[in-house]
Amino acid sequence: TREEFQALHDHALPWLKPILTVAVLTGMRLKEVVGLRWENVDRNGELLYVSEDCKTARPRAVPMVTSVRDILDAIPGSRFKREGLVFLSPEGTAYTSTRERNRISQRTKAAAKAAKLDGVTFHTLRHTAGSWMAQAGHSQVQIAKVLGHATTATADRYMHLTPAHLRSAVESLESALGLKTDSRPSP
Numbered sequence: 001t002r003e004e005f006q007a008l009h010d011h012a013l014p015w016l017k018p019i020l021t022v023a024v025l026t027g028m029r030l031k032e033v034v035g036l037r038w039e040n041v042d043r044n045g046e047l048l049y050v051s052e053d054c055k056t057a058r059p060r061a062v063p064m065v066t067s068v069r070d071i072l073d074a075i076p077g078s079r080f081k082r083e084g085l086v087f088l089s090p091e092g093t094a095y096t097s098t099r100e101r102n103r104i105s106q107r108t109k110a111a112a113k114a115a116k117l118d119g120v121t122f123h124t125l126r127h128t129a130g131s132w133m134a135q136a137g138h139s140q141v142q143i144a145k146v147l148g149h150a151t152t153a154t155a156d157r158y159m160h161l162t163p164a165h166l167r168s169a170v171e172s173l174e175s176a177l178g179l180k181t182d183s184r185p186s187p
Helices: 001-009 017-026 029-034 066-074 097-116 124-135 138-146 154-157 163-176
Strands: 048-049 060-062
Touching: 001 017, 001 097, 017 029, 017 066, 017 124, 029 097, 060 138, 124 138
Parallel strands: none
Antiparallel strands: 048 060
């Protein structure tokens, strides 16, 4: 939920917060987020180019929302950078090694534990992105494209809908028949 993500974010170390937010706002994998390069940020087209998808070995474009652009703009010197990695440690080193990605994973788990969120990992943010898009009514095709899945079947694993979200789908059937729908508030 939004509240759970906020709790995770609140308990994260300052250097980790922008990485977590970009992950949940793009659905990108950890390796894709930390491997993002300035030359793959298209400010004019508002796209992030994942040069090689980790799983499918195909490039893809992920739309860049205003909040992601704001995070990137807040990185010191970002307006003038044309190459190199977007996210660097406070020491100026890359997060692209297995050791550094493991550190991000461990710090994410620690923030989740501090926020009293069970079973949350960095990869959970990818599921969260898929679920939020599904809950907002976006198609499996759209979600699969954003997440970089070759088929919509793979996207199914990332779309966790609550019974409350499923209720609105069933209520639309009742509405299609012109019957009165239940006036319960949607989630």
